[in-house]
Amino acid sequence: MGAVARKQLPLRPAGPDTTAALLDWYDSERRELPWRSPPGRKADPYRVWLSEIMLQQTTVKAVIPYYREFLRAWPNVRALAAASLDEVLTKWAGLGYYSRARNLHKCAIAIVEEHGGRFPRSEAALRKLPGIGPYTAAAIAAIAFNEEATPVDGNIERVIARLFALRLPLPAAKSEIKRLASTLVPSDRPGDFAQAMMDLGATVCTPKRPSCLMCPIQPDCHGYAKGMAESLPLKLAKPDRPSRFGYAFLALSEDGHILLRRRQEAGLLGGMMEVPSTEWRDDWLSVEDAMRSAPFKTDWWPVTGTVTHTFTHFRLQLNVYRAIVPADATLTFWSEPNRCRWVNRRDLHNEALPSLMRKVIAHALPQ
């Protein structure tokens, strides 16, 4: 081995060249997405906003059909503002994180009533609107208005953590990541830069088995150079999920209607419809105690098996009881009759039923 031994090329810090390489890649690999306008064409802030809200913690694949349906039903922010919350929740059903739908509706109304039906252009003004946090405000400012903003989502966190070989774990590293990302934003194409970073994170710089050999900024990547790209970003361990248990009561009338109940507006599945059920506790209620929470007194029969559902922060097991009642039965409701409504089995698709409740219904009424 001579004195001129194979020495690693000194790695230049990420900078303007990194940005240029990324944008070249973006221009050639451009991904078509329903909410993305063709190159050079101005983006519609409404569509950018709608897509960004739907994409929060949600995969592109899951979002696409919902995005299309929302756009068909409500092509602009005034139309959405004129809809009822229930209509919005119904179309959102199955997408999860229902506060997004509530805030989407609230935000549409705020845009119409406080901003003359036009989205504000600045990050700061966007940030004040319901459902728009630091990421979404920056994303809309950059993508819809080409403002020099720096959105930082999970993709960009990962790309930056790897590019700069950051060893500080998330979420503590967030502010440093934002600062580093902002140094790379080109003043002429902030929107394209943001989308390029996200595309890179989604398709190349993936959480597991990143395709470093195909990466346009691999020559600048300190994580790659140190052989630690895949292990970044470091994250603090998450607390494990507790279990909760409850009973659901599926009442079916002889003429084919199911009893549903509206959940309270705030909290888990807020504002959505449900199959009436007991509280969800950290242990099983006795059947006798559970029966006190049935919507009315009748012969409830246990349905074999258990419905299980996993939320972000707990697992749920529901035992289901079923009853068939005459269509003209006089029922004495035990609780909140005004929140209850009989719905034709055939019309359930027009209800704001979260996935969990669709599972419960399918479990109790097979076919």
Added chain:
DNA sequence: AAGACGTGGTT
């Protein structure tokens, strides 16, 4: 500031 807040797909 840490936990609440959905769902479906991968590994």
Added chain:
DNA sequence: TAACCAAGTCT
């Protein structure tokens, strides 16, 4: 299977 993940926000 369990763990982890996906274009975060709100309180």
